Amino acid sequence: MVKRRIALIGVPVLLCGLLSACGGNSNGGINANGSVTGTLRIFSYADAFAPNVFDAFTKANPDLTVEKSEIASDDGAVAKLKGGFKTDVVNTCAGPIDDEVANGSLQPIDTSRIKDWNQIYPFFTNFKGVQSGGKTWMLPLIGGAYGLVYRPSAFPIPPTSWMDLFTTNKRVTSPDDPLTNIVTAALALGYFPPQSMTKDQLNNVQDLLIKQKKHVVTYYQGAGAALATLWKNDEVDITALDLSLVNELKGQDIAFAPMSIPLAYACGFSIAKDAKNLDAVYAYLNYALSPAVQTVQATSYSYLVSSKLTVAGLPASVLAKSGQKNLDSYTKAATYGRANDQAAWTKLWQNVKGS
Amino acid sequence: MLPIGYLVLIPLFYVPVVLLLVKAFQPDNGGGAFSAFTSVFSEGHLLGTIRQSFEIAGLSFGLMLLLGYPLAYLVCFKMQQRFQLPTLLLLVMSGSISDIVRIFGWYSLLGREGVINSALMHLGITHAPVDGLLFSRFAVVIVLTSGWLPYVVIPIYSAMRTIEARQLEAARDLYSSPFATFKNVVLPMSTPGILGAFIIVFIPVLSDFATPQLVGGPSSLMIGNFVSDQVLQVGDLPAAAAAAALLLAMSVVLIGVAQRVTRKFHGG
Secondary structure (H helix, E strand, C coil), rough: CCHHHHHHHHHHHCCCCCCHHCCCCCCCCCCCCCCCCCEEEEEEEEHHHHHHHHHHHHCCCEEEEEEECCCHHHHHHHHHHCCEEECEEEEECCCCCHHHHHHHCEEEECHHHHHHHHEEEEHCCCCEECECCEEEEEEEEEEEEEEECCCCCCCCCCCCCCCCHHHCCCCCCECHHHHHHHHHHHCCCCCCCCCCHHHHHHHHHHHHHHHHHHHHEHHHHHHHHHHHHHHCCCCCCEEEECCCHHHHHCCCCCCCCCCCCCCEEEEEEEEECCCCCHHHHHHHCCCHHHHCCCHHHHHCCCCCEEEEHHHHCCCCHHHHHHHHHHHHHHHHHHHCCCCHHHHHHHHHHHHHHHC | CCHHHHHHHHHHHHHHHHHHHHHHHCCCCCCCCEEEEEHHHHHHHHHHHHHHHHHHHHHHHHHHHHHHHHHHHHHHHCCHHHHHHHHHHHHHHHHHHHHHHHHHHHHHHHCCCCHHHHHHHHCCCCCCCCCCCCCCCCHHHHHHHHHHHHHHHHHHHHHHHHCHHHHHHHHHHHHCHHHHHHHHHHHHHHHHHHHHHHHHHHHHHHHHHHHHHHHCCCCCHHHHHHHHHHHHHHHHHHHHHHHHHHHHHHHHHHHHHHHHHHHHHCCC
8 A cells, every 4th residue: 555655656756857857847937026937948158157147137036947058169059959959048140040940949039028129220130040931030139240360469560351361371270160261261252242152152262261271270169268278379370250359368469450341240049949938038038138238248248239228328438349330331241141052161161171 | 698798788889889870871861871971982081081090090009009018018027016006097097187188288288388399499499489289180199199098008018917927037048138038928928918909099099089179280180070070060960970880890890800910819
């Protein structure tokens, strides 16, 4: 009898335990004070978890359990989601989001649940990948524009065009990804927009990247930390990047040269296909779009921010430094997005690496 | 009845290998059984990458032998018994340091502002930092050697331990020179250890991808990088599985050859 009672109680308990261990997610709810409950899984780059960015959210929602997972690279995140990694919210950017949508890793965002959606600049809402097929896939939060980051001691005359990255005999580095390399080579050769290159143009891009290899020290992996290490150890002189590294290494031998046609990007959060606790998801998305969070991103990281409400409260010096004042001109920039023929791009990049 | 070891081997080794082969021979895009292999070989650089992987793994293993064999010899024959185990333990500990930590340790040695360049400049041998110590094939070989050296020393040491003192005494009694003793007694009897080290070390080194990625130059790719790129950048799992299956086949051949040679030395 006792055994049977144990079984009656134990089996459901065990099943509940197994379900939660296998990724079963509490649907959560909303408390009377407006805070959300349950569990929220966030898969993001580390900067979203920085205390000055994230902690206010957990303080405002004390009954919410947050499970954080860090993204190491765009490609890694796409592959992990495709492989069935369970999360509710995923940090993504224009570029990888096209793959995530194609892979069925995301669900569309209900913009009516984003309180300040109408306050987002069209530059961001119209960015390639944010909306497609009549659906919204990403809440755009931050952006930036690539130029050339260089070492002034190696370049007494600052670089002025993308071609300088390919004709220099100084030490070059690039991320190990097809997109940045192919787009910058295309811009150097004057092909615009890079995403619609012809076969001949792609061949010219490949040749240019192969010629550049003798000056490439390494194709670095992952996010900015690897590049910062290379720069601090005096291993490289020039790379294509936004302002982030220049701000991080302020006062060191580093400077930023803007390009006449910059390479613009936009990043934000998307909702994963299997997200269940949507109250918590939308609470987090609204929090991420709030002026409190975006102000930190604009001031600490010099990102372009997506909300007009944030920009209204930022000092002119911050706006000038991040380039927010030039936002309208960035609509003519090349966009950091997947190619029309992505397979040709990945093959091209494999050819360059294997050459 | 299956030996108990198979209860572990089947789910943890054979099932993943079978799944890998299924993926390699049954591509998602509905192509023929060998289409993933054809696609992999249509990447003109794969053969070059395989050749480079063998060169890097061969050079690394050669360097490991050059350093590891004398070390094993010294520990086995020239060191007091009570110091032998602690020395080997220290070696094992050095091999168990995280790869990332060890690799970044080499940054501070081989980098432009690293210890070696600083010493060269301080001694007036060079006037500017030498490029190419880091982010080169040289760096890949050095870092692989440092990481895997303990796994070369230990099997060779174990083989040397089987050499009995009386065998060495017999050689001396027959007026054998130290070199002849080494050549006719120590080397043949420690060869199974060298072959064991080869099996343990060469194959993982051949398939390494983190080391070339972190300290190699833009042209220091190995086959492990090719597989990793097929998964992470190209998103072509059948091609990755086909390349991994090729690597597996090469490993099986190498192990087979090493086993045959080992048997020969054991007189089997």
